[in-house]
Amino acid sequence: MNWRQGQGHGADLRLPLPARLCLLTLLSPPLSSAAPISPAEPISQAYSLALYMQKNTSTLLQTYLRYQGSPFSDPGFSAPELQLSSLPPATAFFKTWHALDDGERLRLAQGAFLALTQHLQLVGDDQSDLNPGSPILLAQLRAARLRAQGLLGNMATIMTALGLPIPPEEDTLGLVAFGASAFERKCRGYVVTREYGHWTDRAVRDLALLKAKYPA
């Protein structure tokens, strides 16, 4: 169900970003009718989607690395020190994470997946430039972005159901993205695909916690 919703968003990808955001908002459940909706159902849906996404994150990262050449394609490649300032890291101290209230938890995840969708778009553009002859990688990047968008929609529904304010969408990338060298772009793609996995793992935990709190 949510997957289809994600596909619906994907159909509007060619539109300029503001238009897309508008559409995304329109497709989201109306804010006004927030109160009567039970949060259990959207939480369950979001949880299912997050679990589904979790199955494919590792494949996406491996596919991405395979196409980037050395050192990325070297066996066992890992560079945890590489980070992107525009992308919030998924790692957090457990105590801190556990102490978060529902609203804060959802807000952080929502912000991360919003950044991820934009970054995945950027990486997809980079890769269609670098590896135009690799439809598998491009398809996987596209699928990941659509799922992230779908999860975003689900989270907005949950927040509405819980009566939480939905944070405004903002351009997380800014102007820095375009001057990067080829190597930097490869690194960027690596960080994005890696963090996509980490944030998906975290979202599963987040939603599991919520699911326990709001049983159907």
Add this chain to the structure above:
Amino acid sequence: MAVFEVFPTVFFLTLLSLRTYQSEVLAERLPLTPVSLKVSTNSAHQSLHLQWTVQNLPYHQELKMVFQIQISRIETSNVIWVGNYSTTVKWNQVLHWSWESELPLECATHFVRIKSTVVDARFPEPNFWSNWSSWVEVNVQDSLGQDILFVFPKDKLVEEGANVTICYVSRNIQNNVSCYWEGKQIYGEQLDPHVSVFHLSSVPFIRKTGADMYCEVSQGNVSKGIKGIVLFVSKVLEEPKDFSCETQDFKTLHCTWDPGVDTALGWSKQPSQSYTLFESFSGENKLCTHKNWCNWQITQDSQETYNFTLIAENYLRKRSVNILFNLTHRVYPMNPFSVDFENVNATNAKMTWKVHSMKKDFTYLCQIELYGEGKMMQYNVSIKVNGEYYLSELEPATEYMAQVRCADASHFWKWSEWSGQNFTTLEAAPSEAPDVWRNVNSEPGSHIVTLFWKPLSKLHANGKILFYNVVVENLDKPSRSELHSIPASAKSTKLTLNRHSYQVWVTANNSVGASPASIIVISADPENQEVEEERIAGTEGGFSLSWKPQPGDVVGYVVDWCDHPKYTLCDLQWKNVGPNATSTVISTDTFRPGVRYNFRIYGLSTKRIACLLAKKTGYSQELAPSDNPHVLVDKLTSHSFTLSWKYYSTESQPGFIQGYHVYLKSKARQCHPRFEKAVLSDGSECCKYKIDNPEEKALIVDNLKPKSFYEFFVTPFTSAGEGPNATFTKVTTPDEHSTMLIYILLPMFFCVLLIMIVCYLKSQWIKETCYPDIPDPYKSSILSLIKFKEKPHLTIMNVSDCIPDAIEVVSKPEGTKLQFRKSLTETELTRPNYVYLLPTEKNYSGPGPFICFENLTYNQAASDSGSCGHVPVPVNNPPSQLGLMISPENVQKALEKNYMNSLGEISAGETSLNYVSQLASPMSGDKDSLPTNPVEPPHCSEYKRQMAVPLCLVSPPPTENSSLSSITLLNPGEHYR
């Protein structure tokens, strides 16, 4: 003239003024020094961009100047490049010059200074260099930011084979930096504590997405991060090959070329090379959208000559090729169309086609190719617009394919593509008589003639053969000819003809008509069968046959044979040979090895009568025999045997049987005289005898040893070898004496038989002679005597109760009374020297009287002999005999009293032993106490040999271990103590 005189004066004055000016300038020294030197950088191109001005240039003056530029790296004293830049300088002009560094500018600080001199012709020597400008420092590193590591140059685009310098800048000299080029660690030289440089020489093309170089920063074992660059190595742009242009319609020029490798790179770093057409006469150019062809519109009818330049270009290089041509020489016509055939008959047809109109008076050269019957004919013809050509000498009923192509007749450039069409000619009557042969079987009163014919070749049939007509005419007897129409599918027909001569016509017919007739004459006489068959040797290529020419005129010879001689439908083949030939070679693919082919050679007379001349038989390749004969062994004696295989057929073998090999194995090492030693395929040795005559199908193997084991094996051989391997047959010769034994045994057997018959016939006589009947005691006269004495208890001893081998001996020595009971075996009876005594324990408990028995049966005989004083003892008290307790005195008395016959009495004093022995005693109830020795009837002659044995010589009863010859003398008193 005046003008010429004035000019030198003016020139001199001008020069003077200039010199004055120059001297003024130079005197000041500084005015032409380059000033305001500014240096900017382009990191992507690794270039320094200099701009400066020259001070004190005269207003609106231009001067040729040379600027010398010095570039130092790291420090001013380290000059790495010095060069001159010549240019014309105008007043107030800002000068620009660029320098490209091989080292990325971020890697080191650069310093630049400049000086100048005037090289204008208006200022002859001596020239002076200005002072150097002050050093201008170029430092890009400061603007890099605060990252721990930088690698340069970023995303550089180079051509395959270029030398590339790469550097890294590390902020912290404590960090350890390892760099890798395409995954392989490389080591550079340190430019300063923060910067290291790597020189990659002749970089190869690796992939379109670039080659990777990265450096890893680590502190201790902790990775702090990686930084890298992608080096885009492009393939070298190649010059376009096979560039040419041509037109099909004088409206468009179609230019083509072979582009070579595509130099496109990933990340949009370099697109595929572009191609541009430039025509120099018109000055027009066109960017081509395809990489290997481009169309050029012909706009001016008047332009005949074109000069095209094709330019291939990428970011790194430009390549061009040029062609110059006349348009009319590059005409590549379009395909002809509307190809058709008119007036097609059996041998001719008219071909027509059309071509596209070009210019006025344009003439085409057209080429026609005609394919049919596996052949190709080619014709050329010049045409304007409509083409036509008469095709002649065609074969009837044949499918042809004709195609046409055209070119510019005046300036040949290229043929157009082919345009073609098929057509079929009409049928005509067959052009040749069928090849006919016959086989004649003579039967009483008639000939069975089988006619064979070969189907006409397509060339001669001129269409589809529908039927064959066979006309038979009797030559001996005027009658109507017979016509037989045979369907085309048949290849033969059978005729039954009378014993007359016949002439046979055979024709093949198609829809148009009949072929010429083939004539054969069947003679009334039967075929000459007395021709001897000759053997010939074939080869893989076939059989070479030769024959003696037939006397008289012949029109030719025919050789016939069967392709499958073993089958009923033997597939008769024949070959016609010319009249002058006396030999031919029969070669066909159907000949198989190991098959015997029979050839008959006929001569054909002028009257078309065939006469058998010769018969040949042979194999194309002889094979070894396929089977071995079944051999019978005959006449087996101790020294020889005969082997025979008379039913072995030599004719049905896959080769001419030349003889037989007989192998013989025996234990003897040496072979028999006619045999020779041979080694078999399994390595064993044996003896071999060779029979050279294939009809000799028997062999006598002699000189053998009696009672010996032999193995033999008979195999035929052809020129190709022996028959198959098989097991040896085993033969064992009989014993030499066994025959003799038979000679002896057989008569003996008959003799015995004769004797037996005689014995049987004379049995009565023998019985009477050897064993007369024993008299019946009941009928004896003694009974009357007994009755007379009135002894009611006295009985006659029954023979069946008689113990034949036991006697009781009663002895009565003086002074002692001992009783012995003796038993004698039959053997002992026959051997009177040994008497065994068998004591019975019960009865020897005490002394008792002796009893003497007498067999009354032999009474007469015993008394006759007189050798022993037998005393007849009447058995008057049988129960008392059991205990033998009668005292000797009583016995003595009884004897004296009862036996009153005339027998001579023997006194005890004359002999110490007195016994009467006989077969029976009435002690039937006391058998247990008797010896268990076998009881046999005594021999008829033995009775007379009984004799008395003195008591002192009586031996004890034999024990199992005792010897029969031992004699033990026992003292009775001692024995029974």
